[in-house]
Amino acid sequence: MKLTASIATLLAVTLFTITDAASTSKAKPLHFNLDANPSYRRNATRSVLRARGKYASHLTGLTEFSRPGAVAMADYENDIEYYGNVKVGTPAQTLKLNFDTGSADLWFASTLCSNCGSKHKKFNPKKSKTYKKDSTKWSIGYGDGSSASGTMAYDTVNLGGISIKKQGIGLAQRESSAFVSDPVDGLLGLAFNSIITAENFKTPMDNMISQKLIKSPIFSVYLGKQAKKGGGEFLFGAYNSAHVGGKLTTVPVDKSQGFWDIKISKMTAGKSSIGSFRGIIDTGTTLLLFTDEMAAKVAKGYGAKDNGDGTYTINCDPKKLSPLVMTINGAKFQIPAADLVFDKIGNTCYAGFGYAGLDFAILGDVFIKNNYIIFNQKVPNVRIAPVK
The missing domain is CATH 2.40.70.10 (Acid Proteases)
Incomplete structure (x- = not known):
């Protein structure tokens, strides 16, 4: 991409x-x-x-x-x-x-x-x-x-x-x-x-x-x-342990659609709790993109406003936001509050998450920047750990 x-x-x-x-x-x-x-x-x-x-x-x-x-x-x-x-x-x-x-x-x-x-x-x-x-x-x-x-x-x-x-x-x-x-x-x-x-x-x-x-x-x-x-x-051909900041969790990949597709069993976004869903790990996408329904729940959890174009405006102060937490194969992975604020224009801030009318989620760079990922093409699976 x-x-x-x-x-x-x-x-x-x-x-x-x-x-x-x-x-x-x-x-x-x-x-x-x-x-x-x-x-x-x-x-x-x-x-x-x-x-x-x-x-x-x-x-x-x-x-x-x-x-x-x-x-x-x-x-x-x-x-x-x-x-x-x-x-x-x-x-x-x-x-x-x-x-x-x-x-x-x-x-x-x-x-x-x-x-x-x-x-x-x-x-x-x-x-x-x-x-x-x-x-x-x-x-x-x-x-x-x-x-x-x-x-x-x-x-x-x-x-x-x-x-x-x-x-x-x-x-x-x-x-x-x-x-x-x-x-x-x-x-x-x-x-x-x-x-x-x-x-x-x-x-x-x-x-x-x-x-x-x-x-x-x-x-x-x-x-x-x-x-x-x-x-x-x-x-x-290898991975660099210097960037691994915790235990590596092995996660099965569904490659039936040609993507690095994994299952997220639970997600907590501010005051919202979301059940299991599937997401594609995509280094070519910058944001976290959810299905329309999921994105609305995430936005509600953070009090974010829908801009009608797939993006949200969000509180500019990370101290007033809590981390977004995903549970993947029993392990928890966080997106810190600071990364939930993607951009600031004047006094308006845009969220690091959005929606694009898709039937699955995309775990873009907002997720990848916070987690070290090892992609195994043969199995296939990925191993994920918090980044050091």
Whole structure:
């Protein structure tokens, strides 16, 4: 999912960019370190719109690190999205991509594109010795009206030193205006391949597993907060215990719809108590999005006001709010009161939760920033612990 600087952007995607790193041998864990970007401008409404489009069928500045295998990441506009540099082709061309657990496609701007943004880095297939053309077409659309389409191909994709041979890549030939103005060049999906747009192509994670480039079929996510100087890490093939602040709880995943879908047995939001529901863990969505009915209960618990566009206004003083608590497979995970206040414009504050007309919830970055998550694609399951 691709996240823009606004809410629609927020819900749609979380970006993770990979920068230069020394090449790593097979089976070595891959790290993606995230750094915060001090630029700031947020919009809750667009995030809701983006999420609606992404799940439409269910509607009811970078700093280098010296550690081997580490890649610096950027936090765009105060935790709206995270992105990193991915190297494609031989010699490598570096692109800013959004790492998104809510989608499965790998695509980016290319020199074949007639209207891609002038600020985007465009992959040039003529400059890659390992590029192989393919005739398969792809097309992606989002609820806020943004879209992209193009043709598939194969090339070497390097993620922080791990070189994936013959990886399927989507070369954009057209982008809508929303993508043209986006700070990233494309998207790297980390959901299951059953929802990949281009059939018969494998996701980067699939290929890392089949090519035995990582020891374990896992990747782990730590997202930092701008309020705490940002930072963060994506790690492939292992997890980083330095970010684990408590006991890891193993949670089964239902991948039947292609997403990282888990069950939340109970949730307490202020004065409201909500029973069991299902939620998708999505690094490409900024907010916590609930079904319309659930969102109304959460809002009532915090005395929040419905803005009629999927967002809520909320008390600006976190001291007058209590944490939102989710019980997942017997363990409790909190969203602190401070993170329930997503944005402040003048004297008006917008909540870190909303709704998008979906029949399930989305556990976006508001949840992920507070909990370290290990994704196991083979089982499948996730392991979650409070972040340290």
